Amino acid sequence: MKKLCFGTLATILKNCKTKSITQKWLCGTLLLSVASTYDVRSDDGTTSDLVKGKKNLSRIVTDAALSADPQDVSEFFKQNILQMLDSNKRSLIVLALKDIIASDNAIEPDTIIEKVNGMTKETISSRDAFVLEDFLAGIFLYTVQNVENRNCEDSVKEVTDEYIQSFNDEKDKISFISTYSNFSYETANEISINTRALVLLTETGGKCQKCSRVLGIKKEGNDVNYAKIVRLSETDEVVLCVDCEREIQNASLEEKIALISEKHDLETLVVAREATSRYTIEKQIEQVLREVDLMDVTDGTQLKIQPVKVEKKIVEKRLKERVLFDVRRLYQGVNDALDRLAGENKLNVDKFAKNVKRMYEDANESQLSQSAIYNLLVETLFEKTGRKYREACEIIISYFVQRCEVFDEITK
Numbered sequence: 030m031k032k033l034c035f036g037t038l039a040t041i042l043k044n045c046k047t048k049s050i051t052q053k054w055l056c057g058t059l060l061l062s063v064a065s066t067y068d069v070r071s072d073d074g075t076t077s078d079l080v081k082g083k084k085n086l087s088r089i090v091t092d093a094a095l096s097a098d099p100q101d102v103s104e105f106f107k108q109n110i111l112q113m114l115d116s117n118k119r120s121l122i123v124l125a126l127k128d129i130i131a132s133d134n135a136i137e138p139d140t141i142i143e144k145v146n147g148m149t150k151e152t153i154s155s156r157d158a159f160v161l162e163d164f165l166a167g168i169f170l171y172t173v174q175n176v177e178n179r180n181c182e183d184s185v186k187e188v189t190d191e192y193i194q195s196f197n198d199e200k201d202k203i204s205f206i207s208t209y210s211n212f213s214y215e216t217a218n219e220i221s222i223n224t225r226a227l228v229l230l231t232e233t234g235g236k237c238q239k240c241s242r243v244l245g246i247k248k249e250g251n252d253v254n255y256a257k258i259v260r261l262s263e264t265d266e267v268v269l270c271v272d273c274e275r276e277i278q279n280a281s282l283e284e285k286i287a288l289i290s291e292k293h294d295l296e297t298l299v300v301a302r303e304a305t306s307r308y309t310i311e312k313q314i315e316q317v318l319r320e321v322d323l324m325d326v327t328d329g330t331q332l333k334i335q336p337v338k339v340e341k342k343i344v345e346k347r348l349k350e351r352v353l354f355d356v357r358r359l360y361q362g363v364n365d366a367l368d369r370l371a372g373e374n375k376l377n378v379d380k381f382a383k384n385v386k387r388m389y390e391d392a393n394e395s396q397l398s399q400s401a402i403y404n405l406l407v408e409t410l411f412e413k414t415g416r417k418y419r420e421a422c423e424i425i426i427s428y429f430v431q432r433c434e435v436f437d438e439i440t441k
């Protein structure tokens with residue numbers, strides 16, 4: 030089993046050091062980063078036992094590590110350790126450490142492994158860009174403070190030169206940066222937001238289902254009033270505040286059943302709300318379509334008969350998502366409205382489709398981007414139907430994109 034300890038970390042570094050540096054010098058210098066008076070750089074026996082995972086680190090080192098400023102340790106690594114490493118092997122070091130951290134089952138996903146920036150096991154797994162000195166110093170601190178180094182011989186033996194070279198094909202995945210910008214760190218936090226909690230919070234209107242306290246999504250440094258997902262049966266989860274979560278553990282079966290039943294009502298409510306808004310928008314679509322017949326037809330282009338999938342037609346990712354969202358939600362609604370109006374002789378669907386295609390061709394000649402054309406078509410339809418319901422116009426254009434009157438299929 031792979032295990033993150035000082036021995037495995039030092040062995041990876043040893044395998045990736047420059048030729049002129051000895052193992053004991055590298056190992057001894059690592060320890061100087063926290064304990065500046067503990068110098069074993071010339072001590073073959075001690076350094077060898079540590080690198081091989083045979084013995085624990087001296088109390089002098091572990092005690093010093095607890096009070097060390099992580100930023101200082103990182104600065105020390107930058108000044109003294111990085112130059113001892115073969116610069117062609119930096120990515121291999123990171124890939125091997127990522128692999129060991131990910132496969133060390135003794136480490137929980139939310140355990141902080143990189144102690145300079147407070148990166149958890151999970152965050153490290155999901156990242157590919159690192160500040161190398163922070164990464165190494167942060168992991169070094171973790172191994173010194175948290176992991177016993179003795180009895181790690183078997184894990185160290187797995188860290189062979191072959192093992193490290195096995196990451197050669199993935200080298201390009203790793204990039205090095207000089208600092209983690211606040212932005213990227215914030216973004217990483219945002220992404221880790223629990224989407225299940227978001228869904229449940231939408232149903233409860235952002236509140237604890239039991240006591241109605243307003244809840245947020247958990248972020249670091251915010252331990253109160255955040256949403257806790259509590260599983261009450263095989264299939265039922267509710268969202269509660271921390272206090273109610275504690276109480277519900279001892280609640281009677283009746284109380285739990287009542288909470289589940291209320292949760293089902295909330296689900297129904299959300300579905301009903303969604304249906305009402307769909308009803309409103311469908312009404313608006315019909316309204317728009319009732320007015321488009323006034324648009325004149327001057328073009329007799331033949332329409333394509335086979336609809337082509339949206340995926341094939343649109344290259345711009347954002348636009349694609351947008352159109353697919355509209356289409357999934359309301360394709361049938363637009364179709365029905367078109368049929369109904371055609372039945373009432375209120376709208377000549379072919380004529381209208383030809384018009385949309387014509388508008389597209391005019392726009393296309395001007396070499397606009399797909400989203401610019403899309404917006405132009407929406408704007409034109411909106412304009413020509415009395416500027417009433419823009420969202421309905423967007424959906425109608427999306428419908429025609431799907432029906433293939435707009436956007437040439439991209440040849441793959």
Ligand SMILES: [Zn+2]
Pocket residue numbers: 237238239240241242269270271272273274
């Ligand atoms: Zn509560």
